[in-house]
Amino acid sequence: MSHESGSGGSAGESTSRAYKVLRSDHVGRYMVTSREVQAGEEIVTEMPFVIGPKACTYPLCLACYAPWPPGPDDKPLCSKCGWPVCDEQCENSSQHKDYECQVFAQANEKFNVTAALDENNENGVPQLECITPLRLLLESERNVERWNSEVKDMETHNKIRCQKSQWKSDHVNIVDYLRKRLKLDRFSEERVQSACGILEINTFEVRMRRGHSARALYPTVAMMNHSCVSNTSHTISPTDYRIRLRTTLRVPAGGELYASYTHSLLPTMLRREHLLEGKHFACACPRCSDPTELGTHMSSLRCNKCNDGIVLSLDSLDPESTWKCTHCEFSTKGQAVRKVLGIIQAEVDNAETISGADGADAIHERENVMKKYRSVLHPRHAFLTMLRHSLTQMYGRVDEYLLDDLPNVVLEHKVDLCRSLLQVLDVVEPGYSRVRGMTLYELHAPLLFLAKDMWNAGVIDEAGLKSKMTEAASILKEAATILTLESPETAEGQIGLVAKESLVQLEQSINNL
Numbered sequence: 346m347s348h349e350s351g352s353g354g355s356a357g358e359s360t361s362r363a364y365k366v367l368r369s370d371h372v373g374r375y376m377v378t379s380r381e382v383q384a385g386e387e388i389v390t391e392m393p394f395v396i397g398p399k400a401c402t403y404p405l406c407l408a409c410y411a412p413w414p415p416g417p418d419d420k421p422l423c424s425k426c427g428w429p430v431c432d433e434q435c436e437n438s439s440q441h442k443d444y445e446c447q448v449f450a451q452a453n454e455k456f457n458v459t460a461a462l463d464e465n466n467e468n469g470v471p472q473l474e475c476i477t478p479l480r481l482l483l484e485s486e487r488n489v490e491r492w493n494s495e496v497k498d499m500e501t502h503n504k505i506r507c508q509k510s511q512w513k514s515d516h517v518n519i520v521d522y523l524r525k526r527l528k529l530d531r532f533s534e535e536r537v538q539s540a541c542g543i544l545e546i547n548t549f550e551v552r553m554r555r556g557h558s559a560r561a562l563y564p565t566v567a568m569m570n571h572s573c574v575s576n577t578s579h580t581i582s583p584t585d586y587r588i589r590l591r592t593t594l595r596v597p598a599g600g601e602l603y604a605s606y607t608h609s610l611l612p613t614m615l616r617r618e619h620l621l622e623g624k625h626f627a628c629a630c631p632r633c634s635d636p637t638e639l640g641t642h643m644s645s646l647r648c649n650k651c652n653d654g655i656v657l658s659l660d661s662l663d664p665e666s667t668w669k670c671t672h673c674e675f676s677t678k679g680q681a682v683r684k685v686l687g688i689i690q691a692e693v694d695n696a697e698t699i700s701g702a703d704g705a706d707a708i709h710e711r712e713n714v715m716k717k718y719r720s721v722l723h724p725r726h727a728f729l730t731m732l733r734h735s736l737t738q739m740y741g742r743v744d745e746y747l748l749d750d751l752p753n754v755v756l757e758h759k760v761d762l763c764r765s766l767l768q769v770l771d772v773v774e775p776g777y778s779r780v781r782g783m784t785l786y787e788l789h790a791p792l793l794f795l796a797k798d799m800w801n802a803g804v805i806d807e808a809g810l811k812s813k814m815t816e817a818a819s820i821l822k823e824a825a826t827i828l829t830l831e832s833p834e835t836a837e838g839q840i841g842l843v844a845k846e847s848l849v850q851l852e853q854s855i856n857n858l
Contacts, residue, residue, distance in 0.1 A: 362379055362380065363378060363379060363380065363382055363386065363387075363388045363389070364376050364377065364378055364379055364388050364389065364602060365377060365378075365379045366568055372570055373500060374568045375568060375569065375570045375601060376388075376568050376569050376570075376601070376602040377599055377600060377601050377602065378596045378597070378598055378599060378600050378602065379598065379599075380598050381595070381596070381597055381598045382592050382595065382596045382600075383592070383595055384592055384593060384594050384595050384776050384777050385591055385592065385593075385777045385826070385827075385830055386591060386592050387589055387590070387591045388577065388590045388591060388592060388602065389565050389566060389589075389590045390587060390588065390589045390590070391563050391564075391565050391566065391587070391588055392585070392586065392587055392588075393561035393562055393563055393586050393588070394481075394484060394488070394491065394492075394495070394496055394562045394563070394564055395477065395480045395481045395484050395561065395562050396440065396477075396480075396551065396559055396560070396561035396562075396586050397440075397476050397477030397480050397481075397559060397560065397561075398410065398473055398476050398477055398557070398559060398560070399477075399550070399557070399558060399559060399560045400469075400474060400477075400544075400545070400560075401468045401469035401474075402469045402470065402473050402474075402557060403466070403469055403470065403557060404429060404461045404462065404470055404473070405429065405473075405557045406429055406430050406431045406435050407423075407428055407429060407430060407435070407440075407441045407445065407476060408430055408431070408434075408435035408436070408438035408440060408441045409431060409435055409438070409553070410553045410557050410558070410559045411431055411553070411555050411557070412555075412557060413429040413430075413431070414429070414462075415431060420458060422456065422458075423436045423441070423446060424436060425442075425446055425450050426445070426446045426447075426449035426450045426454075426455075427449070427455040427456055428441075428445070428446070428449055428455075428456040429456055429458075429461075440480070444479065444480045444483050444484075445475075445476055445479050445480065445483075448479065448483075448527050448529065449527070451528075452526065452527045452528050454526055454527055456472065457472055460472065461473075471514075471517075471518045472518075472522075474514075474515070474518040474519055474522075475518060475519050475522050475523055475527075477544055477560065478519050478523070478537060478540045478541050478544060479523060479527075479529075481496075481540045481543065481544060481562070482523070482529075482532050482536070482537065482540050485497070485540075491564075495564035495565070496543065496562070496564050499543045499546070499547050499564065499567065500542075500543075500546050500547065501538075501539045501542030501543055501546065502542055502545075502546055502625040503535075503538060503539060503542055505625045506538075506541075506542055506545070506625070507538075511545075512538070515538065515541045516534075516538075519537060519541055520534050520537045520538060523537055524537065543562070544560065544562065545623070546624055546625070547562055547564075547567040548560040548561060548562050548567075549561055549562075549563060549566070549567075549579070549581065549588065551581050551583070551586055552581070552583060552835070553583055554583045554834075561581070561586055561588070563588045566579065566588055566590050566604075569602050569603060569604040570601065570603055570604075571603065571604060571605060571606045571607075571620070571624070571626075571628065571630070572603035572604075572605065572630045572631075572632070573605060573607065573609065573613075573616055573628060573630045573632040573633055573773070574603075574605075574609075574630070574631070574632050574639070574772070574773055574774075574775065575593070575603045575604050575605040575609075576592060576593055576594045576596055576600075576602060576603055576775075576776070577590055577591065577592055577593060577602050577603065577604055578590075578591055578592075578593045578777065578778050578779055578830075579591070579604070580779075580830070580831045580832045580835060580837075580838070581832070582832045582834050582835075583832075583834050583835065584834055589832070591777070591830055592776075592777075593774075593775065593776035593777040593778045594775055594776040594777075606620060606623075606624055607619045607620055609773050609774050609780075610643075610727055610730050610731045610734060610769075610773075611727050611731075612638075612643055612644040612686065612726070612727040612728070613632070613633050613638060613643070613644045613658075613661050614644065614661075614664055614679075614682070614683060614686060615686065615690070615727075616628065616633065617633055617662075617664070618664075627662070629662055632773065633661060633662060634661060634662060635661065636657040636658045636659070636660075636661045637657065638661075638772075638773070639772050639773070640772065641725055641768075641769050641772050641773060642655065642723040642724075642725050642726065643723075643725060643726055643727040643730060643769065643773070644657075644658065644661065644726070644727065645657055645722075645723035645726065646668070646682070646685075646721060646722060646723060646726075647720060647721060647722065647723060648670040648671075648672065648673060648675055649675075649720070649721070650670065650673050650674075650675040651670065651672050651673040651675070653672045654670035654671050654672030654673050654675065655670070655671045655672075655723060656668050656669065656670050656671075656675065656677070657669065657671065658679065658682075663679070664679050664680075664683065665678075665679045665680070666679050667679065668681075668682050685721070689718055689721070689722070689728055690728065692714050692717075692718075693714055693728050693731060693732060695710075696710040696711045696713075696714045696732065697711075697731070697732075697735060699711075701738070701739050701742055701743045704743055704744040704745060705743060705744060705745045705746060707735075707739055707743055708736065708739050708740065708743060708746055711732045711735055711736055711739075712736070714728075714732060715729055715732050715733075724765070725765065725768065725769050730765075730766060730769050733762045733765055733766045734766055734780065734784070736759075736762050737759065737762050737763050737766055737784055737787045737788075738783070738787060740755065740758070740759040740762070740791075741759065741787070741790065741791070748790060748791075748794070751791070751794070753795060753798055756791040756794050756795050757791075757795065759787070759791045760788065760791050760792060760795070763784055763785075763787055763788035763791075764788070766784050767781070767784055767785070767788070770784060777826070777827045777830060778827070779827070779828075779831060779837055781827060782823075782824050782826075782827030782828040782831075782837065782841070783824075783828070783837060783840070785820050785821070785823050785824035785827070786821070786824035786828065786840055786844055788820055789817045789818075789820045789821040789824065790817075792813065792816065792817040792820070793813075793814065793817045793851075795813075796810055796813035796814055796817070797810070799813075807858060810858065811855060811858045814851065814854065814855050814858070815855060817851065818848065818851050818852060818855060821844055821847060821848050821851060822848055824841075824844050825841055825844035825845045825848050827841070828840050828841025828844055829841035829842065829844075829845060
């Protein structure tokens with residue numbers, strides 16, 4: 346856990362000039378640009394104040410977050426405190442050794458392996474809930490200056506949280522556990538709950554190379570407000586956990602910088618529920634306020650009473666609002682729509698759990714769900730968009746559906762999936778966003794395969810081939826531009842490097858035509 350803040354340290358002076366922090370009574374602190382910023386510019390980079398397991402986590406190594414135990418017969422525990430680690434290297438990693446290890450050893454509090462590996466832990470292991478709040482509290486004592494200037498005044502929403510069931514379980518698993526079992530009564534109940542709140546509201550997910558994700562607190566980056574169409578993107582290194590925040594669009598001087606705290610491919614009703622539940626605010630951003638979701642129709646339904654109509658909410662900021670057809674008299678209640686969304690979401694989530702490693706099933710299940718709800722959902726509905734997103738990544742990469750084996754009709758289907766997805770992403774994940782970069786990358790290859798096939802079959806001449814290859818090259822170029830902004834240690838960053846190399850070869854082939 347490092348002690349380098351966003352604007353100083355090795356972040357360099359140039360990055361500190363790209364943004365400034367303002368304060369308003371309504372939203373607290375927020376970030377705006379201090380000058381015009383181009384798309385893809387790095388705004389800030391910082392090391393986490395604290396990193397640790399997510400809430401509701403499964404058994405994992407407390408140093409590298411790999412799933413634990415590593416094997417059925419191998420259940421390594423730290424020799425000093427008796428909590429889960431992978432090996433001696435993880436045992437001696439500073440984020441474990443210098444934090445909870447000493448506390449557990451002193452209190453003689455061991456990890457309950459039997460309870461942790463019990464099949465009934467659907468929502469994770471209660472005993473692991475204390476780790477990240479404990480690290481935050483210990484760090485607040487060691488790094489007093491940064492705690493006081495950057496962390497302690499972060500939003501906790503204690504007034505709202507204390508009415509929720511999570512508060513009560515945090516009281517048992519974290520507050521009482523730390524104060525009584527671990528004998529840390531120097532931290533008041535209020536201070537421990539505030540630590541839980543700071544983590545719940547402000548942390549970012551960190552994707553690890555293998556296994557579980559962790560969560561980390563980046564005080565500077567966390568100051569950004571939310572919008573369901575953001576103008577920034579961040580990449581976090583899976584090795585040193587440094588975050589790099591960059592713009593995805595050009596932002597004029599004084600323009601506000603936004604992050605998205607929720608999944609951009611969800612319909613409005615579910616995004617707003619997620620934000621209310623997890624972040625305790627009711628989003629009223631331009632996208633949420635527009636029943637058509639900025640013309641994408643990601644929430645719209647098809648009318649089953651008439652053929653032409655689209656069913657829209659009359660007030661998308663009110664979940665109880667009536668939904669009405671644009672063409673006929675049909676209307677329905679918000680609760681009825683919520684029920685339908687719940688049913689479809691369960692099937693989408695179910696299909697989404699089948700990974701590419703399971704081969705062709707992964708594709709078939711998703712295609713089946715899309716077929717099933719084609720008559721209910723608008724063609725660009727969020728659920729269909731989400732399935733399209735997975736399918737664009739799977740066609741060409743899954744057994745029985747590898748790129749070289751795909752017949753033209755499937756290549757064309759992949760192209761259609763990518764193009765439909767991009768119509769939506771251009772609005773809700775615009776500019777240099779990771780998901781747009783990946784989708785552009787997935788689009789260029791089938792276009793090349795189809796062009797070569799048409800040329801071999803004599804359907805197009807050399808000029809036609811050249812123009813199709815040039816189109817694919819410009820798509821690949823944008824993909825490379827976006828993905829090389831990602832950390833080279835991530836999967837997307839790696840694909841960015843591949844895209845860059847492929848582009849050189851493709852441009853040579855075009856010049857040789």
